[in-house]
Amino acid sequence: MENKTSSTSITNGFHLVVDAMKLNGLDTIYGVAGIPVTDLTRLAQAEGIRYIGFHHEQSAGNAAAISGYLTQKPGTCLTVSAPGFLNGMVALANSTTNGFPMIQISGSSDRAIVDLQQGDQMNAAKPYAKAAYRVDRVEDISIGLARAIRAAVSGRPGGVYLDFPGDVLAATLDTETAARSLVRVVDAIPRQLPAPESVKRAIEVLAKAERPLIILGKGAAYAQADADIRAFIEKTGIPFQPMSMAKGLLPDDHPQSTAAARSYALAQADVVVLIGARLNWLLGHGKSPQWSPAAQFVQLDIEATEIDSNRAIAAPVVGDIASSVSALLAMLKPGQIRVPSAWLDQLAQHKQRNQERMASRLAANPDPMDFYSALGAINGVLADKPEIYVVNEGANTLDIGRNVIDMRMPRKRLDSGTWGVMGIGMGYAIGAAVVSGKPVVAIEGDSAFGFSGMEIGTICRYHLPIVTVVFNNGGIYRGDDVNHSGGTDPAPTVLMKDACYEKLIEAFGGDGYYAADPQDLAKALTDALASGKPALINCPIDPTAGTESGHISNLNPQSNITEKK
Ligand code: ADP
Ligand code: TZD
Ligand code: MG
Numbered sequence: 001m002e003n004k005t006s007s008t009s010i011t012n013g014f015h016l017v018v019d020a021m022k023l024n025g026l027d028t029i030y031g032v033a034g035i036p037v038t039d040l041t042r043l044a045q046a047e048g049i050r051y052i053g054f055h056h057e058q059s060a061g062n063a064a065a066i067s068g069y070l071t072q073k074p075g076t077c078l079t080v081s082a083p084g085f086l087n088g089m090v091a092l093a094n095s096t097t098n099g100f101p102m103i104q105i106s107g108s109s110d111r112a113i114v115d116l117q118q119g120d121q122m123n124a125a126k127p128y129a130k131a132a133y134r135v136d137r138v139e140d141i142s143i144g145l146a147r148a149i150r151a152a153v154s155g156r157p158g159g160v161y162l163d164f165p166g167d168v169l170a171a172t173l174d175t176e177t178a179a180r181s182l183v184r185v186v187d188a189i190p191r192q193l194p195a196p197e198s199v200k201r202a203i204e205v206l207a208k209a210e211r212p213l214i215i216l217g218k219g220a221a222y223a224q225a226d227a228d229i230r231a232f233i234e235k236t237g238i239p240f241q242p243m244s245m246a247k248g249l250l251p252d253d254h255p256q257s258t259a260a261a262r263s264y265a266l267a268q269a270d271v272v273v274l275i276g277a278r279l280n281w282l283l284g285h286g287k288s289p290q291w292s293p294a295a296q297f298v299q300l301d302i303e304a305t306e307i308d309s310n311r312a313i314a315a316p317v318v319g320d321i322a323s324s325v326s327a328l329l330a331m332l333k334p335g336q337i338r339v340p341s342a343w344l345d346q347l348a349q350h351k352q353r354n355q356e357r358m359a360s361r362l363a364a365n366p367d368p369m370d371f372y373s374a375l376g377a378i379n380g381v382l383a384d385k386p387e388i389y390v391v392n393e394g395a396n397t398l399d400i401g402r403n404v405i406d407m408r409m410p411r412k413r414l415d416s417g418t419w420g421v422m423g424i425g426m427g428y429a430i431g432a433a434v435v436s437g438k439p440v441v442a443i444e445g446d447s448a449f450g451f452s453g454m455e456i457g458t459i460c461r462y463h464l465p466i467v468t469v470v471f472n473n474g475g476i477y478r479g480d481d482v483n484h485s486g487g488t489d490p491a492p493t494v495l496m497k498d499a500c501y502e503k504l505i506e507a508f509g510g511d512g513y514y515a516a517d518p519q520d521l522a523k524a525l526t527d528a529l530a531s532g533k534p535a536l537i538n539c540p541i542d543p544t545a546g547t548e549s550g551h552i553s554n555l556n557p558q559s560n561i562t563e564k565k
Helices: 013-023 038-046 057-071 083-098 121-128 138-153 166-170 175-181 196-207 218-222 226-236 259-268 281-286 321-331 341-364 371-382 396-404 425-436 446-461 501-506 518-531 550-555
Strands: 010-012 028-031 050-053 075-079 102-108 131-134 159-165 172-174 212-216 240-242 271-275 296-301 315-318 389-393 413-415 440-445 466-472 511-514 535-540
Touching: 010 013, 010 175, 013 038, 013 138, 013 166, 013 175, 028 038, 028 057, 028 425, 038 050, 050 425, 050 446, 057 075, 057 083, 057 102, 057 425, 057 446, 075 083, 083 102, 083 121, 083 159, 102 121, 102 138, 102 166, 121 131, 121 159, 131 138, 138 159, 138 166, 138 172, 138 175, 159 166, 172 175, 196 271, 196 296, 196 315, 196 321, 212 226, 226 321, 240 259, 259 341, 296 321, 315 321, 341 371, 341 396, 371 396, 371 440, 371 466, 371 518, 389 396, 389 425, 396 413, 396 440, 396 550, 425 440, 425 446, 425 466, 440 446, 446 466, 446 501, 466 501, 466 518, 501 511, 501 535, 511 518, 518 535
Parallel strands: 028 050, 028 075, 075 102, 102 159, 131 159, 212 240, 212 271, 271 296, 296 315, 389 413, 389 440, 440 466, 466 535, 511 535
Antiparallel strands: 010 172
16 A cells, blocks of 8 residues: 655555565465454465465464464464454464474454453463564554464464554555564574583483483474484484374374383383473373382473472473484494384283284174274375375364374374363364365364365365364264153263254355265275365264264263163
8 A cells, every 4th residue: 555656655554564574475364354464465366475265263373283283383263353363263272382492463442442452462462472562553563473473483482472463564654664664573482492401411311221211202303303303213213102293293193103002101101201281180190100119200391390290300401402313312332322122022912912902993894884884994095195284173073183193294184282282273273274285185083074064165265285184973972872861952072963064164165075984985985085176075974983072981970871761
């Protein structure tokens, strides 16, 4: 909107946001348009920023978060004031919880106006964000964005909230002042070298271990230090256990993987090296019975306050993972760490026993299909396509999916993560497809899918190569629960076993498939991937096959319920 007729050119806040984003390499916006950011979406697109418009801000935020995880550049989510802002907040909070760098840029109402939508969005965002900023003057737009970028990606990454009131976006200023206000962030992710004595201490603890184990978390995957992590594991010979999203950092069929002997490895290990993984509920808070009370822990993390959070850490190595792992490699003397063969033999035995058990489950092939036979079919199709992203959410669909679907490349498995949250499916799939241009297979419980299912429309509108597989067991966990009141409403966990999910995507021009047995599923998935078109495969699963709460039934408190006749 430059005013070419006057002697000094005039620009405005909208242009400054776009210029500041481009200057810092933020090339994509995931959002929902509306007051006061509609013209920002148009202008961004006109100026070469890719704009992906969603049905719901939560999915836009999830797409931004996962693109941040995959690229180490903050993903940008754009929301309108008030309700749009709030809809985006779950994704912002989820991104902070998981350590994914994203920026939620939100319009807000003019500070001077007292109206229905006025609210203090910045302070509402604070408890859920790594940082929250509001820009009150148009000339501060670029410095505000610079701070947001640095906050999102430095140290432990997280979600950052950046508030632009409508009057700031619309405010004008002359182009010279605008140009002078532009800030390019220098060294947004500075290396953080670990102290040499902490590296030495870690090696000394490890050198005395009889049953060492390395846990790889999604922080290790995020760090993109793949070659050094692999070198450290292979040089020391220490067995490793991948957390869900770290699967594929080393291939699942790597001889040192203990994925198939998880509970045994955790319980028996005497020295545990955590690389970018927290001792939260996913690791039994580091406590017995999941872990030996005598085990010693080495922890590599960028966040000093993570150390000792649930259990004493004998050797903290605080630094970025790339620097810390390379320091460990540099200080390690040949033969200094030897893994006793008794430990490796015990692990191998447990692995073999569990792999045999899994093979028989996969071979059972019941009619109707259960989770294992359906997942086995998908695993077979993906076996020679390691570059494909796998998004996974649900309860049984997630927990069994994690065990059955093998990953062979880093950062390809994207799932419910630290919160076990439902609703990330379509957003993560869209974010991964947009930043990579690669195909995505989203394996979704029928309940999980419903949280973001409307984004099938977004997938079709942008022609993204995403195949969604809905595991329809007719409900949350199972599809066979009954209404204990004697009434006709469905039970609380029951959804629609006969729902035609494949028709949803046909409404938007995508390809719908129905696959009731493993052969049909393998064929449908193969065909859908070959076509490169948006597709949805509706996959009926035995309603009685699932377990309540999947693999975490122990966390589900229960009550007696009196039957009404
Ligand atoms: P998982 O769920 O896979 O166990 P978590 O999300 O619990 O993983 O833990 C990831 C950890 O990795 C966090 O504590 C975070 O601070 C840390 N982290 C993230 N990025 C880096 C990095 N580049 N260097 C060091 N630590 C990192
Ligand atoms: N809401 C949100 C945002 N996250 C959640 N995790 C839940 C609710 C509770 N919940 C789970 O923990 S799993 C799940 C819900 C609703 C759905 C499980 O059903 P599904 O998977 O159909 O997705 P399975 O395969 O039937 O177990
Ligand atoms: Mg289900």
